[in-house]
Amino acid sequence: MKALKPLATIAVAALLSACSSMGSVNPTSLYSQLGGKEAVGKLSSNLLSSATTDPRLSSLLGKMDVGAATPKLNDQLCAALGGGCKAAFSPEQLSSAAKKLNPSQASALQDVFNSSLGKSGVSSALQGPMKEALGSQLNGIVGSLL
Numbered sequence: 001m002k003a004l005k006p007l008a009t010i011a012v013a014a015l016l017s018a019c020s021s022m023g024s025v026n027p028t029s030l031y032s033q034l035g036g037k038e039a040v041g042k043l044s045s046n047l048l049s050s051a052t053t054d055p056r057l058s059s060l061l062g063k064m065d066v067g068a069a070t071p072k073l074n075d076q077l078c079a080a081l082g083g084g085c086k087a088a089f090s091p092e093q094l095s096s097a098a099k100k101l102n103p104s105q106a107s108a109l110q111d112v113f114n115s116s117l118g119k120s121g122v123s124s125a126l127q128g129p130m131k132e133a134l135g136s137q138l139n140g141i142v143g144s145l146l
Helices: 004-020 030-034 036-053 066-080 091-098 103-119 124-134 138-145
Strands: none
Touching: 030 036, 030 124, 036 066, 036 103, 066 124, 066 138, 091 138, 103 124, 103 138
16 A cells, blocks of 8 residues: 555646646736736737727728637737637747738737737736737737638
8 A cells, every 4th residue: 555655646746737737827927917818808809999990900800700809819818928728829820820911011910909008908017028928929810810
């Protein structure tokens, strides 16, 4: 019986470590600092509604189904910000989809994103880290939603 205790201890430790890496939210992540699910949802909603009505992006996003796109954007932002969600799109998909935006659309999207941070109530202290974390992925994320 004593010989089984070390094996049982190892098995329990392995299970616990596997569970802790699945869907866990780091309390110091941008996701947590932002305010979690509700805040990411607000940012996603503001970003998509602003982007689809921006005249510089209307030819690209004017016919987007915002209702269908929002949950995917929520998951992608959650994953990118350390929220423990499963990303809706792979890095390869993001890279390929980024090519759907021309340089002026990419610039407009950055403007809309920056504005959406403020509209969503993201503190000025978090806006820089948010831009750094998501800026390079933004074109691919929105391109993947098309």
